[in-house]
Amino acid sequence: MKSTTHPDQPGREINAAAQEFDMRFxxxxxxxxxxxRLVSHRLHExxxxxxxxxxxxxxxxxxxxTANAVRHGHVPGRDFHLRLTANTGSDATTIRIEVTDTRTERMPTLTTPTPDAEAGRGLLLVSALATRWGTTPRVAAPGKTVWAEINTPPDR
Incomplete structure (x- = not known):
């Protein structure tokens, strides 16, 4: 099985045969x-x-x-990019979601909103549901990638 180094995490290898979905929006x-919707459909496939x-x-x-990329990472005339990968091992699948926008100065931060706040809970959900998540700067361009991974046993 061929492997390659992960672009955001030097030293970490990924399966070169991993399933991948990559698109601009x-x-x-x-x-x-x-x-x-396309992510849900692709996962089903x-x-x-x-x-x-x-x-x-x-x-x-x-x-x-993606909502955060639109709300906080939007630069007029620029799209956001989504990459979804699924790497299946012997006992689990690691699914990675990467959303890239072109705003460097607005890095996501995990905060606890007040009980009556109408917004600010999105990253709390991501943090609670993901195995791990984080941000990385874009290479050779302004912006950032916010990513999350989940490790899951095969669905039955």
Whole structure:
């Protein structure tokens, strides 16, 4: 099985045969909604059917990350980029969601909103649902990638 070094994490190898979905979307609510729907559909095609914990969790994380890219990472005339990979091992699948926008100065921070706040809970959801998450700067361009991974047993 061929492997390659992960671009955001030197020294970490990924399976070169991993399933991958990669696409640009308009930085609008409509683009975020389309990204969420296509991720759910792609996961279904990859063996994580609709209405399973894996599909629902990854779709929710995608919804939060793409909504944040539209709301906080939008630069007029620039799209956001989504990359979804699934790397299946012998006992688990690691699914990674990456959302890249072109705003460097607005890095996501995990905060606890007040009980009556109408916003600010998205990254709390991502943090609670993901095995791990973080940010990395874009290489050779302004912006950042916000990513999340989940490790999940195969859906039955």
């Amino acid at each position: 308009t930085s609008t609510p409509r683009g975020a909604r389309l990204a969420r 990859w063996g994580h059917p609709y209405n399973t914990t894996t599909n629902d969790t990854v779709t929710l994380i995608t919804a939060e990350l």
